[in-house]
Structure formats: structure tokens, C-alpha cells
Amino acid sequence: MSPTPKKTNPPSDVILEVKDLVQSYNGRAVLNGLNFKVRKGETFVIMGGSGCGKTTLLRILIGAQKPTSGSVHLFGEDITKASTQELDRIRLRFGMNFQFGALFQSMTVGENIALPLQEHSQVDPSLIEMVVKMKLELVGLTGFENFKPAELSGGMRKRVGLARALALDPELLFSDEPTSGLDPVMTAVVDQLTLDSTRKIGVTAVVVSHDMTSCFRIATHMLMLGSGPRQGEIIAEGTPDEIRANPDPFLQQFVRGEADGPIAFRLSQDDYLKHLLQEG
Amino acid sequence: MEIKETTESSLLILVVSGEIDLNHSPALRTILRDKAKAKTLQLLLDFAAVPYVDSSGLATLIEYYQSSKAYSGKMAICSLVPRVRSSFDLVRLSEVFAIFPDQAEARKALAGGSA
Numbered sequence: 244m245s246p247t248p249k250k251t252n253p254p255s256d257v258i259l260e261v262k263d264l265v266q267s268y269n270g271r272a273v274l275n276g277l278n279f280k281v282r283k284g285e286t287f288v289i290m291g292g293s294g295c296g297k298t299t300l301l302r303i304l305i306g307a308q309k310p311t312s313g314s315v316h317l318f319g320e321d322i323t324k325a326s327t328q329e330l331d332r333i334r335l336r337f338g339m340n341f342q343f344g345a346l347f348q349s350m351t352v353g354e355n356i357a358l359p360l361q362e363h364s365q366v367d368p369s370l371i372e373m374v375v376k377m378k379l380e381l382v383g384l385t386g387f388e389n390f391k392p393a394e395l396s397g398g399m400r401k402r403v404g405l406a407r408a409l410a411l412d413p414e415l416l417f418s419d420e421p422t423s424g425l426d427p428v429m430t431a432v433v434d435q436l437t438l439d440s441t442r443k444i445g446v447t448a449v450v451v452s453h454d455m456t457s458c459f460r461i462a463t464h465m466l467m468l469g470s471g472p473r474q475g476e477i478i479a480e481g482t483p484d485e486i487r488a489n490p491d492p493f494l495q496q497f498v499r500g501e502a503d504g505p506i507a508f509r510l511s512q513d514d515y516l517k518h519l520l521q522e523g
Numbered sequence: 524m525e526i527k528e529t530t531e532s533s534l535l536i537l538v539v540s541g542e543i544d545l546n547h548s549p550a551l552r553t554i555l556r557d558k559a560k561a562k563t564l565q566l567l568l569d570f571a572a573v574p575y576v577d578s579s580g581l582a583t584l585i586e587y588y589q590s591s592k593a594y595s596g597k598m599a600i601c602s603l604v605p606r607v608r609s610s611f612d613l614v615r616l617s618e619v620f621a622i623f624p625d626q627a628e629a630r631k632a633l634a635g636g637s638a
Contacts, residue, residue: 364545366579367552373582377614412544412577443609 256283257316258415258447259304264313266299273299274310275475279466286441286448288458291468292497296475297451298342300468301419304449305339306330317415335363337415338408342423345404346392352379352403353388359410378406383432398425405436416440418450422457430457437461455498459483467494526554534565534633536626540572543580552583559590564597565633569626571602576610588620597621597636601629 259281266274273296281287291297302308304315306322314321317333325333338359346355356375360366366374379385382402392400401421408416421437422430434457440446441463452458458465465486467478479486479494486498496504524541535558543551558566566587570576584600591598601623603611611617623629 360579364579365549366545366582370548370552370579370582370586373585374578377578377581377616380614410578439609439613443606443613445606 257281258283258318259287259449260314260316261304262314262316264300264303264315265311266296266303266308267311272311272475274303274468277313277475277477279477279480281447281449281464283447284441284445285463286437286450286461288462288465289449289451289468290453290455290458290465290497292453292470295468295470297453297468298419301417301449301451305337305417306334335411336413337417338411338413340401340405340408340416340418340421342419346400346407348392350391351388352384352390352392352395355392355403356388356407356410359407363411374410378409379403381409382406382436398429401425402429402433405433409440413446415447415449418448418452420452420454421450422452422454430454431460433457434460455500459487467497469493524550526551534567534630535563536567536569538569538572542575542577543573543583544575544577545579548577548579548583551580552586555583555587556590559587559596562594562596563591564595566591566596566598567626567629567633568598568600569602570600570604570607573607574604576607578614581610581614581616584620585616597633599623599629599633601626 257280261277261279264274264277265272277300289297289300299308303310304317306325309323314323318336320329320333322330322333347358350358353375356378357371360371360374375388376385379387382405384399384402384406387395387399392403395403401424405418405421408418418437422433425433437448437450438461441448450461462483464481465483466480467486469476469478473493479489479491481489486494489495492504524539524543524547527538529536537554539551541547588598599621602625603622608617611620611622621632623632
């Protein structure tokens with residue numbers, strides 16, 4: 244069992260800093276020279292359409308994938324150069340809430356939530372049981388400790404995933420599409436949980452989402468990733484008010500959820516014609 | 524984390540200072556288990572100088588609360604800073620524990636049997 248890591252925050256309030264980040268697949272840049280900073284206490288929302296590289300970016304931010312080039316400083320340490328052992332130590336300071344919960348199907352809900360505490364702390368098993376009950380209360384699932392993930396709805400599984408991500412009371416919480424597939428009430432509940440964790444407890448959150456209502460409800464800072472002709476670049480970054488006021492047509496089409504605009508659903512007439520007449 | 528202990532007749536006051544997290548809750552647990560073993564009748568935890576309590580710290584308090592109930596012991600907590608108060612509120616422990624704004628209020632409640 245490892246002891247709780249020593250907190251080595253850099254002197255500034257920057258918790259996460261991404262510099263010149265590039266991720267390419269077969270010569271095509273999915274992320275092309277990204278630069279941004281996340282400060283302590285922020286709810287930093289990363290938005291973007293399907294296939295824009297949001298999940299790839301998140302995988303790089305948590306150290307699950309090495310980028311093609313660039314750096315990611317988490318709590319002042321460059322995780323792109325960190326050894327497995329160093330990464331394990333850094334990972335104790337953040338929680339990851341996966342899109343579909345990523346729960347162990349053979350374990351009960353309680354065992355899933357207890358796992359990080361059993362693996363990474365020396366907390367007594369009787370206390371872990373109480374922590375599990377508190378985390379389940381937090382996500383509105385009191386009494387579900389003995390259920391198996393397969394016996395829960397998708398929304399419930401997502402909330403169990405969130406409870407597990409919060410098991411070690413992380414300083415930083417990463418969430419991948421935390422509200423996708425949830426009904427409006429449960430979306431509001433999950434958003435409120437994020438708000439409570441950040442505003443009341445002081446947790447920093449990095450949330451990847453394309454749910455605009457939820458994004459504007461929780462964000463203190465927003466970043467929009469481009470797709471199509473603007474794949475890999477940051478379209479806009481700022482406070483929710485700055486994002487609303489930003490005239491970029493790509494951004495506004497996304498924020499308003501409009502079918503017509505620079506985010507192309509179909510090829511242009513010329514391109515379609517070229518494509519039809521292309522040989523081979 | 525530091526704990527200063529004072530006794531006033533049947534009331535034991537523990538003034539805690541520093542974070543109660545995974546590193547420090549075991550030390551608090553050791554002390555609280557001793558107090559439960561000694562069947563402390565009235566315990567007041569002063570958290571004015573506690574900036575943060577994590578889940579392991581909260582579980583440690585629940586464990587003492589549970590043990591003290593067995594011998595009709597009373598427990599009160601006072602002077603929570605807003606961030607710590609929120610940690611209690613979010614998991615509804617404010618509905619379980621007797622929480623007071625300051626030592627004076629807590630002492631009054633313990634003496635009057637309402638804690």
C-alpha cells in the first residue's frame with residue numbers, strides 16, 4: 244500500500260498546464276499544438292463535436308496515452324515524461340470519472356467504490372465501508388452497495404463511476420461526458436454534484452462534454468476544440484460569458500446546436516461532384 | 524495535525540488543528556478509540572483550526588459516534604470552517620452529529636442534555 248502522496252503544487256495556482264500538445268495518427272493531427280492552463284478551483288469544460296479529439300485529449304491529460312509531442316504538467320510534473328511509478332503517485336491526486344462508468348462487472352457497487360481506498364490507502368476496512376456508504380449517499384444511491392453493475396441502469400452506473408472517482412477525495416476530478424445519456428433531472432443532479440465539489444469543497448474539475456446546457460451550468464472556464472477543417476485547434480477559450488459573446492461562427496453553430504453553418508454535415512456541391520466523378 | 528486535550532468535570536474537549544486526511548485520520552482514530560474504550564461521557568471536538576476533513580476523517584467520527592452511543596455517551600462538534608461544514612453537509616452528517624457554531628453553544632447543549 245502506498246502512502247498518500249506529498250503535495251508538491253507549483254507556487255502558482257496552476258494545477259494543469261498543456262504546452263504545444265500534438266497528437267497525430269498516420270500523419271493526421273487530431274490535436275495540433277494545444278496550449279492551455281487549468282487553475283485550482285476551476286471547473287474547466289472542454290467542448291467539441293464528435294471526433295474532435297476530446298477523449299484523446301483526456302487520455303493524454305490523465306497519462307493513459309503519450310502524445311506525439313508537447314508536454315502536460317500536472318501538479319507541476321510533466322506526466323509525458325513520467326515513469327510508471329511516478330505516474331501512479333501523481334494519479335493518487337486525481338480521480339477519473341469514465342464515460343460509461345468503467346466498473347468491474349464481477350464486483351458489487353460497494354466493492355467498486357472501495358477499490359481505490361483498498362489499493363491506495365491504509366484506511367481500515369470498517370472505515371472503508373462507511374466511506375462507501377457516504378459516497379453512495381453523495382450520488383443518490385444509498386442502499387445500492389450490494390448490487391452488481393449489470394443490475395443498474397446506465398445512469399446509475401455513471402453515478403457509481405463518479406462515486407468511485409471521488410473515493411480518495413481527489414484534488415482534481417476528470418470527467419468524460421458525465422451527463423450523456425442521463426435524463427434532465429439526473430443531469431441536473433450530476434451537475435450539482437460537480438458544483439458542490441468545486442465550489443464548496445474546493446475540488447478542481449476538468450469536464451469533457453458536448454452537453455451545452457450542462458457545460459454552461461457548471462463551467463467557470465470553457466475551451467472549444469475544432470473539428471473538420473479546423474480539426475485539432477482551439478476555436479475559443481474563456482469564461483462562459485466570453486464564449487457566449489464570441490462571434491466565431493463555428494463556435495456559435497455548436498453552442499446553438501444548429502444544423503447549418505461551418506461545421507459541415509455534408510460535402511460542398513463542388514466537393515461532392517469531385518467525389519462522385521473521382522476514379523477508383 | 525495536533526490535538527490538545529482539556530477536561531472540565533465530565534466534559535472532555537479535544538481542540539484539533541490541521542488537516543484530517545488519509546495521513547492524519549489514523550492518529551485521530553487512535554485517540555477516539557481510547558476515549559470510547561474509557562467510556563467518555565461527553566466529548567467536544569473543536570474544529571476551528573481544521574481547514575479540511577476528508578472521507579476517512581468523517582468515517583473516523585462516525586465510528587466514534589457509533590461506539591459512544593453504546594454507552595450513552597454524548598458527542599458534539601463545534602466551530603466548523605465553511606469548507607469543512609460543506610463536507611459534513613454533502614453526505615448529510617450535519618443531520619447525524621450535534622454541530623454548534625462555537626464552544627460556548629456546544630457546552631450549553633451538552634450541559635443541558637440536548638447534544
